[in-house]
Amino acid sequence: MATMNMIQAINSALDVMLGCDPDVLIFGEDVGYFGGVFRATDGLMAKHGLTRCFDTPISEGGIVGTAIGMGAYGLRPVVEIQFADYILPAYDQLVSEAARLRYRSAGQFWAPITVRSPYGGGIFGGQTHSSSPEAIFAHVSGLKTVIPSTPYDAKGLLIAAIEDDDPVIFLEPKRIYNGPFDGRHGQPVQPWSAHAASEVPTDYFKIPLGKAAIAREGVAVTVLAYGTMVHVALAAVEDSGIDAEIVDLRSIVPLDIETIVASVRKTRRCVIVHEASRFGGFGGELSSLLQERCFYHLEAPIERVAGWDTPYPHAFEWDYFPGASRVVTAMQRAIES
Amino acid sequence: MLNRSQLNLHVPVPQARPGDQPDFSGVVITEAGAARRPNAFATETELRDMPYGLIRVLGSDGRAVGPWNPQIDAAGLLRGLRAMVLTRIFDDRMLRAHRQGKTSFFMKSTGEEAIGAASSMALDRDDMCFPTYRMLSYLVARDYPLVNLVNQIYSNAADPLKGRQLPIMYSARDYGFYSISGNLGTQFGHAVGWAMASAYKHDNKIAIGYVGDGATAEGDFHSAMTFAAVYHAPVILCVTNNQWAISTFQGIAGGNETTFAARAVGYGLPGLRVDGNDFLAVYAAIEWAAERARNNLGATLIEFVTYRVAGHSTSDDPNKYRPAAEATEWPLGDPIKRLKEHLIAIGEWSETQHAELEAELKDLIRLATKEGEAIGTLGQSKPSTREMFEDVYKEPDWRLIEQRQELGV
Numbered sequence: 203m204a205t206m207n208m209i210q211a212i213n214s215a216l217d218v219m220l221g222c223d224p225d226v227l228i229f230g231e232d233v234g235y236f237g238g239v240f241r242a243t244d245g246l247m248a249k250h251g252l253t254r255c256f257d258t259p260i261s262e263g264g265i266v267g268t269a270i271g272m273g274a275y276g277l278r279p280v281v282e283i284q285f286a287d288y289i290l291p292a293y294d295q296l297v298s299e300a301a302r303l304r305y306r307s308a309g310q311f312w313a314p315i316t317v318r319s320p321y322g323g324g325i326f327g328g329q330t331h332s333s334s335p336e337a338i339f340a341h342v343s344g345l346k347t348v349i350p351s352t353p354y355d356a357k358g359l360l361i362a363a364i365e366d367d368d369p370v371i372f373l374e375p376k377r378i379y380n381g382p383f384d385g386r387h388g389q390p391v392q393p394w395s396a397h398a399a400s401e402v403p404t405d406y407f408k409i410p411l412g413k414a415a416i417a418r419e420g421v422a423v424t425v426l427a428y429g430t431m432v433h434v435a436l437a438a439v440e441d442s443g444i445d446a447e448i449v450d451l452r453s454i455v456p457l458d459i460e461t462i463v464a465s466v467r468k469t470r471r472c473v474i475v476h477e478a479s480r481f482g483g484f485g486g487e488l489s490s491l492l493q494e495r496c497f498y499h500l501e502a503p504i505e506r507v508a509g510w511d512t513p514y515p516h517a518f519e520w521d522y523f524p525g526a527s528r529v530v531t532a533m534q535r536a537i538e539s
Numbered sequence: 540m541l542n543r544s545q546l547n548l549h550v551p552v553p554q555a556r557p558g559d560q561p562d563f564s565g566v567v568i569t570e571a572g573a574a575r576r577p578n579a580f581a582t583e584t585e586l587r588d589m590p591y592g593l594i595r596v597l598g599s600d601g602r603a604v605g606p607w608n609p610q611i612d613a614a615g616l617l618r619g620l621r622a623m624v625l626t627r628i629f630d631d632r633m634l635r636a637h638r639q640g641k642t643s644f645f646m647k648s649t650g651e652e653a654i655g656a657a658s659s660m661a662l663d664r665d666d667m668c669f670p671t672y673r674m675l676s677y678l679v680a681r682d683y684p685l686v687n688l689v690n691q692i693y694s695n696a697a698d699p700l701k702g703r704q705l706p707i708m709y710s711a712r713d714y715g716f717y718s719i720s721g722n723l724g725t726q727f728g729h730a731v732g733w734a735m736a737s738a739y740k741h742d743n744k745i746a747i748g749y750v751g752d753g754a755t756a757e758g759d760f761h762s763a764m765t766f767a768a769v770y771h772a773p774v775i776l777c778v779t780n781n782q783w784a785i786s787t788f789q790g791i792a793g794g795n796e797t798t799f800a801a802r803a804v805g806y807g808l809p810g811l812r813v814d815g816n817d818f819l820a821v822y823a824a825i826e827w828a829a830e831r832a833r834n835n836l837g838a839t840l841i842e843f844v845t846y847r848v849a850g851h852s853t854s855d856d857p858n859k860y861r862p863a864a865e866a867t868e869w870p871l872g873d874p875i876k877r878l879k880e881h882l883i884a885i886g887e888w889s890e891t892q893h894a895e896l897e898a899e900l901k902d903l904i905r906l907a908t909k910e911g912e913a914i915g916t917l918g919q920s921k922p923s924t925r926e927m928f929e930d931v932y933k934e935p936d937w938r939l940i941e942q943r944q945e946l947g948v
Contacts (some may be wrong), residue, residue, distance in 0.1 A: 227739065257831070258766070258769075259762070259765050259766065259769060260764070261762040261765060262761030263728070263758055263759060263760075263762050264728055264763065264875035265766060267727075267728025267729060267731075267732060267762060267763065267766075268728050268729075268731050268732030268735060268766050269727065269732060270728075270729050270732060271669075271728060271729035271731060271732025271733040271734075271735070271736065271746070272732040272733065272735060272736040272739075273732075274667075274717065274729060274732075274733055274742075275667075275732075275733045275736035275737060276736070276742075277736045277739065279732075291758070295723060295728070295759075296720040297724060298720060298721075298725060299720060299722065299725050299726070299729070302720075303718060304930050304931075304932070304933070305703060305930045305931050306700065306704050306708065306710070306718055306720070307700065307701045307710040308699060308701045308703065308710070308930060309930050310710050310711075310712040310718060311712060311717065311718050314934070316688075321552065321619060343931050344932065345930050346932070366933075368932045368933055369847055369935045375857055390862060412936065418852060456932075456936040456937070457936075459937055476834075476896075491770075513565050
């Protein structure tokens with residue numbers, strides 16, 4: 203065990219996988235010698251060699267396209283897209299190629315690739331360093347989408363993603379790389395070292411994809427969240443005293459439907475929280491699934507707390523970012539109705 | 540005041556439209572044997588004239604001339620001829636099957652058979668081809684079972700791709716033939732990545748990727764070329780310039796301004812421009828590029844100059860945008876006819892033998908078609924509907940299992 207922030211946990215997962223599987227290699231913009239703009243690949247080239255962790259041209263389509271070809275050969279590439287906002291040039295490769303290769307070739311070829319990408323807001327990143335594109339991947343059959351909320355989960359889930367034989371989009375909430383930011387932007391951010399989930403095994407372990415975690419047990423209302431929003435939801439409980447059950451989805455696809463349904467049938471109320479804009483967001487899918495499966499258990503309409511349906515703005519960071527007070531209001535509505 | 544002219548937007552137009560005389564005066568063609576054959580270990584700077592010439596071996600008299608003659612023995616040449624003839628007859632047969640309603644779609648490769656057949660034969664079985672949808676002869680030259688093709692085209696119960704793919708989007712891993720995608724250009728980068736993987740593993744396999752002239756305009760062409768150059772990937776990147784991208788002539792893809800082979804220059808890669816209807820020239824160029832790749836000298840871009848004789852697909856009528864006689868006026872002729880004449884010229888073949896070969900291959904295809912039709916054509920037979928839900932992921936998740944149950948399969 204060691205105390206790690208999320209970056210160190212990701213770095214450790216990559217280090218472990220480079221060490222135990224010679225078919226794992228890492229590449230992306232600035233990930234080699236420099237160690238990544240967020241330091242996620244710091245030291246890996248020096249330790250494992252020039253061909254195991256290297257820099258690429260600035261070409262997201264080229265990064266993912268070559269990774270798919272390597273996957274077809276039999277390697278297990280882990281590539282980085284510097285910001286999830288810049289994953290779109292690779293969208294064709296992800297949707298038309300990686301996601302469908304196994305299906306269209308009837309299992310002759312597949313793309314066991316992992317695409318890591320920092321995502322999410324709360325950092326004054328403006329329009330192109332803040333967005334949360336998970337819903338556009340959730341809609342694509344053949345892709346898996348994973349989002350950790352703690353250093354422990356980040357390492358365990360990333361190792362599972364790398365070992366998975368399907369293409370995985372691994373979205374890293376960059377706002378919580380260094381500490382569990384809970385939306386209280388006026389206060390100093392606590393470092394991960396003060397949090398229990400910063401105790402991370404230094405060697406190999408994994409957390410299965412498709413398994414949600416109960417971040418807090420409660421009976422008054424279920425809050426479905428992932429990434430940074432797990433910590434915002436915890437702050438909302440602290441602020442309001444509402445005995446909410448907070449479910450950290452961890453994977454968007456595959457989705458742990460059983461845990462979600464069990465929680466909502468228990469609390470009979472549900473608030474869905476995500477940073478991504480509301481319309482067409484993943485919350486819509488969650489809400490619909492729960493309506494189908496928990497209709498007779500529900501005591502109140504399902505609430506959605508999300509980013510507004512605007513591009514992610516700069517000056518309006520805290521007007522846009524769904525903070526604890528909005529979650530509290532939604533929980534109260536769900537409980538009082 | 541400067542006397543400036545008004546600006547005018549330039550939109551390229553082809554030399555000839557329906558009703559016009561075909562005009563190929565814009566296509567630069569050199570004599571067979573005229574192009575120099577540099578050492579395969581030459582540096583890129585020593586090769587910069589190559590993309591502007593045209594590598595040709597077969598002269599108009601059917602003789603092989605010049606430094607690019609690959610010296611293939613008669614048995615090899617006959618294997619190539621057989622693969623090309625088989626491809627052409629198969630294409631004709633499947634076009635008929637489409638007209639008879641036995642399948643929804645088909646694309647012929649008529650006139651382009653030499654490119655796939657010769658590159659297939661010049662490479663090893665372990666090398667991986669990243670084809671376009673017009674590279675059937677690559678697979679045919681490797682003796683891929685014809686009935687598998689028929690079953691795929693009919694999407695019947697024996698379709699190797701389980702009815703999931705549009706006809707002709709084959710996939711044959713065991714034959715070094717990557718899964719074809721409808722998205723243009725995307726697989727050019729996969730070829731580069733596969734080649735990088737081979738180099739990473741200190742393997743000796745190389746990759747070959749293809750795009751058409753039209754798809755060179757896709758961003759994936761640029762990224763593949765960049766990555767291939769940066770990492771010295773052991774890959775052969777090919778442009779089959781058949782002059783047409785559906786209804787748009789190659790000038791719309793930028794082909795009027797320079798050659799497609801010359802795109803290589805800006806990336807620091809060697810570029811060869813090759814007579815795509817000359818089996819020997821194609822074979823020799825692939826051999827040359829493969830030797831470079833296998834010796835860690837990296838990638839080569841090859842433009843094969845050819846002509847798309849048939850319509851783009853069964854959904855296309857080329858008489859609406861180009862002269863009907865263009866194919867017969869194409870200055871590089873017909874690849875099958877040219878190899879046949881060469882074999883006759885060297886005393887290894889005759890018109891009688893050729894007619895016998897055609898008859899034999901027609902029979903083969905008739906048998907394969909019958910075998911496939913006995914299983915069923917489109918709509919009469921299909922794989923188990925359960926197959927629709929398989930292979931989305933390695934293991935289906937609860938959604939797919941529930942949806943399969945909802946459909947009752």
